[in-house]
Amino acid sequence: MGSSLWPPKVSMELHVKNREKLLASLRQHLSDSSRPLHGFVLLQGGEEQTRYDTDHLELFRQESFFAYLFGVTEPGFYGAIVRSDIATGDSLLFAPRLPSEYAVWLGKIKQLSYFKEHYMVSTTSFSDEIASVLQQHYQGAGKPLLFLLHGLNTDSNNFSKPAEFQGIDKFDKDLTTLHPILTECRVIKSKLEIALIQFANDISSEAHVEVMRKTKVGMKEYQLESIFLHHTYMYGGCRHCSYTCICATGENSAVLHYGHAAAPNDKTLEDGDMALFDMGAEYNFYGSDITCSFPAVLDAHNAVISSMKPGVNWVDMHILAEKVILESLKRGNILLGDVEDMMAARLGAVFMPHGLGHFLGIDTHDPGGYLQGLERRKEPGLKSLRTIRDLQEGMVITVEPGCYFIDALLLPAMNSPMTTKFLNQEAINRYKDFGGVRIESDVLVTAAGCYNMTKCPREIGEIEGVMAGAPWPAKNISTHARNGLEI
16 A cells, blocks of 8 residues: 655744744743843754764764754754844854765765755854854853753653863853753644644554554564554655554563563464554654554543543543543453542552653653653552643643553552452453553644544454455545644
8 A cells, every 4th residue: 555645845944933932931031030141052963873883873863952943864963042132043053074085985065054054044163163153153241151951851860961062161051941941842832843743643644554454363573563664664754763663462562662672573463462553653853652452442542532621630631541441441340349449549550550641742752741840649650650730732642541461560469458359360360461452642732622643543343444454534634634734
């Protein structure tokens, strides 16, 4: 099958507007503080990495904050934005000074004028000129001030790296202001960003349908993964995935982040196996995150989406999903007793140990889930939430309820006086090798509620029909879905 989609051309105006958004936020923040209004926002882009001590270059992907502001695809760049009363908003791009041998091995060396025009910045210079160029643009007294990116990513617990360059000792440095403000800028998506996320969803949804059509008993998990990768690259121009593909069958579907080096999507699909495919393409930095499996958790997925709107708290949505899943398990005679009592005992975390979803954008787990002052919940399940914020218009967040039979969680629950009374151990033992299910969609919060950007078959009849060769109506959704959101 081909595709009705075509990779859209992306204007650098997207990143110009991102810079304008940052400046407006900085202006508002600094006007309420004693910090000076002049200085430079300075970010360092990503560097190419070789494989250990070899000369094999890994495929480069730009650092996400730098990509958000400048859209630069090449490694070794720096970018600055001027903050002063005279030249507010001027953007300065610094390119690496490449050796002449580059032209022999890697192609034509682009002129600085090319980068200025292509990336829509005010001026371009070489990266070994940063100190002198910034000094020339400085209009204040004393040392120029650099707003550098340094802060905690609450998903990874890693810190972003502040820019470093020769001559930085001639500048004052602010390591606290920029990160929370720039992170919050990324939380609310512009129409241009939403359009890119929509395209990534469209092509990924198509690819998931293609996987459903071609899945056969006896295939390897990596063959199913390769169908997805081929479709998104061949028809969507998506060279990068948003994350490592999870292509899990049988009991592997209970492994939440299956597909890593120690479990590399290499099991053979057997008759009767559950299949869980968590795969999403990335286009022009912006990603998708979609999971397809048997729709045992579809009611929880739909209940959450029906309840989402600005002002709703994400913790409440997680609790709603848990309740619907527990009710389903009770109807299936897997659980016994009162569902409210199960909720009080946090039994939902035994079957869904992960959070309900996460922000999505340039990163699969986009930052901003925890504003300064917000603390993680301590309870099982709730402590895994990647955000506890109230929903706001313009947020893009995944909705991914799941239900898993994981020995490492079930055995302690069976032995705990708090939870064992709820568990039908005979029924659970029959499901121990079942694995797990998860349904995941990417959802945009709108003024009136929300919009599901993912267009995959979800109902049992839809999935069976697609696998049997029936046409899937989402094939031509791209124009409608992006109506008014041209890139």
